[in-house]
Amino acid sequence: MKKLVAAVVIIFTYSACKFNTGQTALPIYGNRTPVTKTVDGKNVTDTAYQTIPGFKTVNQYGDSITNKNLDGNIYVADFFFTTCPSICPVMHRNMLNVYDAFKAEKDVKIISYSIDPKHDSVAILKKYADKLGVTGNTWWLLQGKKEDIYKLSESYLVTKPQEDAKQLFIHDGYFILVDKQKRIRGTYDGTQPGQVNNLIADIKTLKAEPDQITGK
Numbered sequence: 001m002k003k004l005v006a007a008v009v010i011i012f013t014y015s016a017c018k019f020n021t022g023q024t025a026l027p028i029y030g031n032r033t034p035v036t037k038t039v040d041g042k043n044v045t046d047t048a049y050q051t052i053p054g055f056k057t058v059n060q061y062g063d064s065i066t067n068k069n070l071d072g073n074i075y076v077a078d079f080f081f082t083t084c085p086s087i088c089p090v091m092h093r094n095m096l097n098v099y100d101a102f103k104a105e106k107d108v109k110i111i112s113y114s115i116d117p118k119h120d121s122v123a124i125l126k127k128y129a130d131k132l133g134v135t136g137n138t139w140w141l142l143q144g145k146k147e148d149i150y151k152l153s154e155s156y157l158v159t160k161p162q163e164d165a166k167q168l169f170i171h172d173g174y175f176i177l178v179d180k181q182k183r184i185r186g187t188y189d190g191t192q193p194g195q196v197n198n199l200i201a202d203i204k205t206l207k208a209e210p211d212q213i214t215g216k
Helices: 087-101 122-132 145-153 193-207 209-214
Strands: 032-039 042-049 056-059 063-067 074-080 110-116 139-142 172-176 184-189
Touching: 074 193, 087 110, 087 172, 110 122, 110 145, 110 172, 122 184, 172 193, 184 193, 193 209
Parallel strands: 074 110, 110 139
Antiparallel strands: 032 042, 056 063, 074 172, 172 184
16 A cells, blocks of 8 residues: 655645643644734734535435534544455554544544545445444544545545555555644654654644634
């Protein structure tokens, strides 16, 4: 399986900074654009960061899920398919640790986008969730239009899924941490328990950032 493209060219981060508690803020990944606006009669330059765009999907319960359903939430995203014979089972066994750590918290979610929506129906996704022991609305398994999901993957800074000659799906095994402003704050190899432990620690750090507490 392909690994995350080393985004030396397309990813820009700002230096980690301290907030009032003395903790270090997580970096913001992706493109950034200077934006000039007028405040009190003066021109002020701010920074607009890359964010995850809108999407329309259905979850394992048959509920319509869009980007709006994630407003006010920190979330972790990944891409998978239920018949994956290699990295997906490992990824989602590791993701259960994230699920168990935050399933009691209302402002943290997990979303897993299927890259094989033709096979991964709502019923299949529900069966997959049941096998994992996932209940409630902390972790959504999502199905959408294939072309939309593939395009959306690029916004998460992972390699766009592909199909090989045998119609097997090729995709990255990364977990992507997204903040309440829908900015990418970290990427982690979902097949590596150590990196998943780092993800759990980073979610706790992110939750303590002032703009995540206020949601603004």
